[in-house]
Amino acid sequence: MDTSHASVLWDAKSSAPFLAVPTKTDTKYSRGVLGVVTGSKLYPGAAVLNVEAAYRTGLGMVRFLGARRGGDLVLARRPETVCVPGRVQAWLVGSGMDAVTRSHTASVRLQAALQSGMPVVVDAGALDLARSSRGPVVITPHARELAMLIYSLKLAHVEAFADVDQLAASISQDPERWVEVAADEFNVTVLLKGHVTHVATPADDRGARFHARIQSPTTWLATAGTGDVLAGVLGALVATHAEQVLKDPEILGPLAATAAFLHGVAAGRAANGGPIVALDVAEALPTTIAATLVAIL
Ligand SMILES: NC(=O)C1=CN([C@@H]2O[C@H](COP(=O)(O)OP(=O)(O)OC[C@H]3O[C@@H](n4cnc5c(N)ncnc54)[C@H](O)[C@@H]3O)[C@@H](O)[C@H]2O)[C@@H](O)CC1
């Protein structure tokens, strides 16, 4: 694991050890169950993208416990999904939600996940709640979402910026610095999305941390819903490594970097030089994972 402040370029060789290949004795429960609380009346489709991507990354089961409309759409696309509460090894929350218009019921469901003590992937409309988690957390903001988060908490670093847009511009220009600031301030692993995605964990007592960068192989990835696909990939990786994450939350760094790597390569394979939609990226994940595993054979 990298212990310097400079970021390392994350590739297939770095990613392969963080893929969980099922063994002969595995069951759907031992492989990892991901609880998903995402989607809303405004954005029900995000839940479908999350769940499709999680299954395509490989895990035992998805329990979808978000709003009804999202649940109906998820079941129409992935009937193997279970919509009954029960044991899960990790949570994915917040995609397709809006922190401002979030319903009371949605907030109660989010808090139940965050208070479970299990590892949680926190995306989009639940980012404001990330710090209240009892378990290890990885957040997945884009530049403006991170700016909103830093601004709303009135951290010391914001004094130099007139508004959120100025801060977002600074984050886009210098993601390497801001991803580390955010990891330290929020004490969570941060995956900062962009053409180049950065992942950082909080610095330890000696100032060492994990910091990786993932270069997207295609700009066609900049299209609606691909962030929801990324959140699903990461949810699956965290669910299949939940025991390790609880022992050592630092492993959220390499897991998040691996998610971003698989996501970018899947997009490149799906695009093949032309436009793609978010579900194309999810559908390209199985062959991307097979090719990534070959990197360490
Ligand atoms: N089919 C669906 O259900 C979809 C749901 N989505 C959900 O929609 C919600 C809102 O998403 P957005 O944050 O994109 O909100 P908006 O599209 O409302 O954008 C909000 C602001 O953020 C800026 N912004 C958006 N992406 C940025 C980036 N990469 N870097 C810098 N600034 C950026 C925009 O310019 C805008 O000013 C989220 O909950 C998300 O998960 C989206 O993922 C799109 C697809």
Ligand SMILES: Nc1ncnc2c1ncn2[C@@H]1O[C@H](COP(=O)(O)OP(=O)(O)O)[C@@H](O)[C@H]1O
């Ligand atoms: N110019 C770009 N080139 C390559 N990838 C990009 C580019 N812009 C954004 N991305 C990637 O596309 C995804 C967009 O996610 P996000 O902003 O959350 O969109 P959405 O909310 O629509 O899902 C992220 O994985 C991000 O890294």
